[in-house]
Amino acid sequence: MRKIFQSIVPILLASSLVLSACSTKAPVKEAAKPAEGVKSGEAVTVNFWDNYTDPTQSKAMDAIIANFEKQNSNIKIKRSSMKADDQRKLIKPALLSKEGPDLFAYDAGPGYLGVLAKANLLMDLTAKSESLGWNKRFPSWIQERNTFNKKIYGVGTQVEMLGVYYNKKIFKDLGVNVPKTYDEFLAICKAAKDKGIVGISLDDKDQWPAFHIESMFYTAVAGKTEIEAVLNGQKSFDQPIFAEALDTFKKLITDGYTTKSPLAISYDDGNKEFFTGKAAMRMTGTWMVSGMVENLKEDVGFFLLPSVKPNLPLMAPGGIGGTFAVSSGSAHPDETVKFLDYMFSTDTAKIWYEANIIPPLPIDVNAINANSLFKEVVSLSATPAGLSYNIDVLMPQKINDVTMNDLQELIAGKKTGADVVKNKQKAFEEEKAKGNY
Template sequence: MRRKRLLSVTALMLTASMVFTGCMSSTVKKNAEQNEPSSAPEAVAENNTSEAVSDEEGEAEEAYTDIVLWDDSTDGDANTLFQELADGFAEKYGVNVERVVIKGEDLRTTVKAAINSGEGPDIFTYDSGAGYLGVLAKSGLAYDLTAVAEQDGWNDLFKESALDACTFDGKLYGVGNQLESVGVYYNKDIFDKYGYSEPSTYEEFEAMCAELKENGELPLMLDDLDQWPGYHYESIWLNAFAGCDAVSDVLALKSQFNQDDFALGLDKMQEIVKNGWTIESPNAMGHDDARKMFLSGKVAMYPTGTWEVGAFGGEEGLGDKCGFFFLPAPEGKETTGVFGLGQAIVVNGKSANTYTAVKFLEYMFSDEIVNKWLDAGFIPATNNTDITACDVTPLFADAANTIVTADKMGSNLDVLLPSKVNEVTANNIQELLAGKKTGMECMEEKQKILDEEVEKGNFEAIAN
């Protein structure tokens, strides 16, 4: 959900792309961080295949082969997690998992050409939704996992939403890796100072912002220099004011964005800037600097995603002094949480190593491994996790409980809509925050581009 969104067919240009975007194989990256000379794990096979193994019933399976993984977890707990998954699978099955780490935007723009040239990964992370994974599925670049899912019981293992988001024309082309939500983090010390509890209506939220400003506090952080935060702000305020059902109707092509409630939500977001409840120029603030301000205690509230739970609630963050709530709806309306999937795990539709790639996907979420996701601060989109068995922070437990108990589940829009729509949205949100466009102007332009993408066949209705 985050990232928060051409390779040449020659190997030379593929390598150059990796150099300029910070890509490196897992072995190189891991050993570089440890300042040790590169060496392969003892269990990694020297050849490209390991001997065939038997399943639990004693029937022979195909031989495991070396595979290549591309993912965009360039740092932090996510990087550590994917490294552990790659190394663990390699050791268990006696193969090599060559991990290539690529920035998200670069991965999205290079993987199609790489697959078509025969130089792509066997398995990779990618945004789910019709505008992203759906395009790969249509082009035959994503492997059809339908039969595997039925045979191996994926309907029981994975959350329904993790499969639905990766299903196109009745066929499964990936699996959502983690549940994510976007909401509002808050500094409990600042809240306690003013006797605040989590607001239950948008009117209460506004009153808190006004009082905090009067007392010299910075009520809310909005940063959009990097543009991807603007996607999430839009989804938060649209779901709060229009409601998740109205948003779902637009995605189902039953209605349109250019409605009063949608426009009002964006106008209310703009008022936060006009009222001085956030920094003076959100478009000039980068996400990393915004995070530092919040973690230093200089900001009362910060709307962003649950991928920050580990950092915000950890020892180097605010610890147990950080809380999380969904932006409340106006009085008389029901509050809607905004949900999505982190990314999809996708198998290359043209890979010669699909058997091992699929087994690696299953390994990532197997009973023996799945709690590693929780340990790293992520909520896997599966039914076999046990949060009580993990040592998680109070913030993680709070956020997980908020997500699990939500009555209304709204959609995070950017991962579901075509890239052309997102490009317009990114620019429009910046103009909205700068006071150059109204909410209705943003919604009318967004709808216009969506209509064009539907006409071109780049977006199909998402059933609700």
């Protein structure tokens, strides 16, 4: 079985580099020459697709583009922003038609970026990584998640992790503290239920939210090492420890600790339930920091789901939120790479952090205008154990299609954890046999 990465390295390296203000930063180099067929000084347009639909993050991207265009009057960035689900459907046909973007955001897993690389639809950025100093500027694990067949095809957009947001006011009223063990976590759920408060705001009408719960409980019950063994083809999802992880999650629902009828609740409505103080906790990702602060101000905190198995270290699933890749059919490859390089330069680090995005760049967060929740999240990303894996972004879409339906059946009580992991592994084997992983 081939490995999904050239090698597995501790994600702790990334966290330490992100948090260190003293790390060596590679200089941002200028593009050597205009694209072929473009006269010197002639303006060119780089078509750019991204997924920054959140208002705060979108504003940050606009600011980065404006600053870049001021410094490069001959390059114009034509930005199109869309939801990730919509882009997944559009990107491959767009690239094949040669009418697609020059630069675009995409999932970094073997079932996504890896498939486009195999189809020769992406520009090989290995030489650019060397000449522009990306190997010094970005943590090695981020480069590895964009590497297929020893070639680099993208730059990681941000460091993300999954955890538990909590309402500080509700915790105070319940007389509870941030849990250090899973038993303490369950005790908080029970205390909330006894007071008529939803313990955990849970939704899966949109199907994808359950993927995050799956990754969190795989990490808390099975652990990172077991997950890695599956991703590397050494073990199977279809084993009792992963089934137990899903059944442990399901017990939260059957014990009445979550939102009633989560399959009828959208992600946005799940957030609203938490924002309005109807739920004590909310399991989701760090991309929600700005929304949490906007709605709850200083009344919101964040912690990592305690390990269910006492022998496992405290750890959150995480990785890069996505990648930026360049089309192999780009008419302006040099200008496109120049903009990509600028997006993750020392000039832009402060903009990203103040938009509550953790870029793959070092900065002292105490020196920027960041809210206390964001600083708390960045601190937790540096836990000694590092980060585990967010499974769905690594899986081909057909595996996710099978799993999202099975997770809904699990939530509805129609399937067990054993059923879900058996079907997931079957789909995994089928996709690997087709060369889609």
